Amino acid sequence: MKGSMKALGIAALVLASLSGCSKEPGKGKDLSLLTTSTTVAEIAGLQQGAGAWNSEPVRNVPQLDFSSNGRGYFYVAEQGGAFHVVHNGNRHTSYTNILTPTLSPDGQHLAYQAYVDDKLRMVVDGKDGEVVEELEIPFFSPDSRHIVYQAKKGGRWYFVVDGHSTPGNGTQHNQFGFSADSSRIAYVDTVSEGAPPRLVVTDLGFKKLTTREATGSVMVISENRTRIAAISDAGGKKRVIELSFAQPDSVKEGALYDNVRDLAISPDGASVAYVAEKGGARLLIHDGKEQPFPAGELVGSIIFRPDGKGFGFLVGSKGSCAFYQSGAGAEVEKRPYDEVGELAYSKDGNSHVYLGRKVTPGQTGKSIFAVVNGKEGARFDKVAGPTFSPDGRLVAYRARQDGKRFMVVSDLDGKIVRQDPVHEMVFPPVFSNDGKLLAYGVKDGAKLVWNVEKL
Template sequence: MSEHRAIGRIEETAALPGAGGPGSDFTAGEALVQPALNRITVHGQVHQVEPKVMQVLLLMAARPGHVVGREAFLETVWAGTVGDDYLLNRAVSELRRIFGDDPRTPRYIETIRKGGYRLVAPIAPARVAAAVPAPGVGSPPPAAVSPAQAEPVGAAATPPPARGRWRLLAPLVVVALALLVTLAAWRMRPAATPLDGAWEVQPLTSYVGREVEPSLSPDGSRVAFVWDGGQGALDIYVKTVGAEDTLNLTRSPGDERYPLWMPDGRSLLYARVDGDGLAVMRVAALGGAPIRVMGDARVQAVRGMAISPDGRLLAYSAREHADAPYRVVLAALDGGTPRVVSQPPGGSVGDLDPRFSPDGRYLVFVRAINEVTRDLYRAGLGGGASTRLTFDNRKLNGVAWSPDGEHLLFTSTRSGMYALWSAAPDGSDLRQVALGNEVVQQPTTAAGVDAIVFEHWAHRSQLRLGDLGTRGEGDAGPFFHSTRWDSSPAWSPDGQRIAFSSNRSGPHAIWVSRSDGRDAVQVAGFGGAFIDNPAWSPDGRLLAFDASPDGTSAIYVVASDGGQPRRITTGPGDARHPSWSRDGQWLYYEANHDGQWRPMARRLEGGDPVVLAAGPGERPRESADARWLLYARPDTGGIWRMPRLDWAGEAPVAATRLEVDLRGGDVDRWVPGEAGIYYVRRPEDGVSQLALFDPDSGRTQDVLPLASGFEGWGFQLSPDQQRIIYSEPTRHESDLRIAVLREPDT
């Protein structure tokens, strides 16, 4: 290999977490490495090494955790000279001697049989890691050093002139170690981070699929995240900031979620939920076999985790069954019984995304009344009443602490679209953080590192049209779709118009268009508050919908050509998913007044609401012939019905279950028609189907094939019963981006 090819090899493999410019130092485990001085200091003991020994270390450090083959060492370090295995083995032995490393249980350099060597010690910029002070021969092992006390990069004595081939390779290693320049620019500040400063946003990942749940390492050099690989199970990956190296840490057939860095940056925790409950796993940051550190057999699902600053406590958002709210649970990693520390209201989504305060004394989390009405709350580690911090009643997706630990960072649609906001720990002093036009989700930070990593979504939902006659896709015309989020369509009684929810002009609102998508106009909106599920009155004059401008989801009506919305439901509790009786006198909906969603009916002109079922029920609507009231149950699955009565004068009778194999998770994937009930049937083997169930005969037939992992919802039949309209996500991807605080102009 020529020297030019050797240069290319080093540039190609450059990926050191925490590399730097000329004379830049870095740490490997407990050792301070000073490449320009050919010096390695371990616990205060200074070792001068030969240039080629340093080059061997730098070649491994350029790709930490990755195997560097013997041929790569010989063709790079000994390029143009006579090199053999003996020289390489001697260099590695010298490094192990300096590090005090045992090849049988390596902490620094691992031998890969018939492969080469890999560096397994954590790598970080010396300034960020602050692991070792300026070395002195014979000095005692160093104590921890704060960021303010850390020795500046390049503070060592001016290096002597390089000699031999090191003079040629030194500039190349500078290229390989270029990442430290970026990290040094972040500057760990002892003073408060100016959140209103100039932030520069850069792409971090751009893979096909979903990259979510980022976690920034304590030194800011790496980001752990979850990726589905474009399809399939979710796994944990680690990527070096400023480089393209990505390390796959888990490869199980199940989903791994919520990676968390341990405070020392050497390992990560993550969650796995299966039939045996929650398992919290630990894996080395450079790869290896995962180890189970704790579990909770009661847990069925998890929505976020956090680790305390001292690494001793774990907080996670969990629920024990599908119709229970998520609660924040606190557990000690060294054992003990997990304790519930938050009590969300029944029937709500619950408490999500817990975060420890910088001093570890309390928790901040997101309380979700539903998936789009959320605010920040605070709770002590001992439990008790939670304190509400924000009163937005808007979408909120993620919370973190500012790098200086003085402010909360959270995403919110309080200004109409998702943006990043900051607040004091008590919820006061709300300000928007200027990140340009970025749509920010799930921010993550590291103490003292002036960077914010977040999810950037490319999600889109379109209205879809199915032709029941041809059993295929219906031709709706070019104006039927948009590049934004369109959902929850509803046909007007005459079939000439469609009402739907969309964010095509910014905040979500209710829109009405012609049936081919032309001439769309906004008819109702609340400036970013949750609004959805429009339903036409039988005469086409009114639209009912649900919205939560004040934090409680309620039923509203508005004129179908626009106007001032009027609230229909009153009192405490939430109401959603309206539909009309066939005579237009009653509105049906589901309400949660006591922790359980129940089907309800209320006259349009007022009066007391009527509870239609003692047990749970969702999506109530009349049959096409107005003889029956139908609703679904998420706890048992299936569709239930009762006779349609005069709700003002007759008490509802008990409902009976129809033999419809509608799953509990598909309560919003069915609609009654003149021929029966259309619903999504998911066979154990084979593709999903839009099926038709005839209540009179009990027979089911498939009418329209769907994708195996069909995610559409909100079915509505056209008045002529020939077409079915619904919404379906057509793009479900996300990348990670990083915002770095720019240096002020000097």
């Protein structure tokens, strides 16, 4: 990759100091998966009609979430005409409005945009940053020690890293990601309005920038956060490039096509796949090898198998849907479904699941179901987030029926193993590493509970 450039130094603008995040994440705290059912909070004033901090009732809880280990949570409460956050039991200042609350991976830090009247600032761990014109969503590093976001002041956008701001330009980024070791970031921006995008890889101090011009209309980062793939423009054609966070100057370039879309990268970063157009024909490209793309339109994304043995994808075409897998002799699973989506694989790659929808004439609801290894599960009004256990024996997903929400666990034939009790809200499930426990957050009235079940 050519065109390396050095940062001009840290600008004087400092928007917020990150309390705690520059230290070792969760030092002194157990950050493993919480394996005991626990009431983590009770929203004061939500049921009783009077808050714990003043006489006004909590009118609404518009946003809340749990960390994936169950040891962190937040909720936003509307009270007395204003909004406040409670994070891990700590109540923050009230604001006119609160946007984009984001938990760190370990659940111990929280950042959000907050308005006082029309004045905007980023709040990190309860501390107000400087008032700015605009803000973008904050991102925490994988180790939870760093936070990065973009802020606009004086008509220019700046990256703010752990409270320190970089030299800015007139445009904001549109894609972003951290490296696995949390030492680098990659993003896409433009130098000026109307200019082509550029892909940038840099250290957190913006002292060693590597840029790739006319690149990044699409950028994807591998699940292990080691490698990057992006679409690059070249003389009216398009190609895919690959590079690593560790050596961003070493770039692998793919062949030129009339168009490239639906770019995907494997979890380990070793493979890429995408749909390309050449001479009016659509092609499926996998690590440089071409094959015809089947009739129909790609639904969702190309999903790589975690075992590294190819990938799968869903296609919709004229009232029917199909599941395709790469590889010679791979069978095509065609079904007369109205819709499909949310394809996922087991860790060993031997099983797959996706959601199907098929409306029955004269029947309302009960049209969505999980399809596990080609076998349909029970039908519900809504199904979301099918996830395999680490040992690949079970699939868990959230379901809704007649306004009631609950967790469902099925076997590899799609048959229900257990259907959990109904809750007001149900959050995405997490399995223990040995697959013997299923954990997820729930809300019932004023109570927020981390629910843990033996399988």
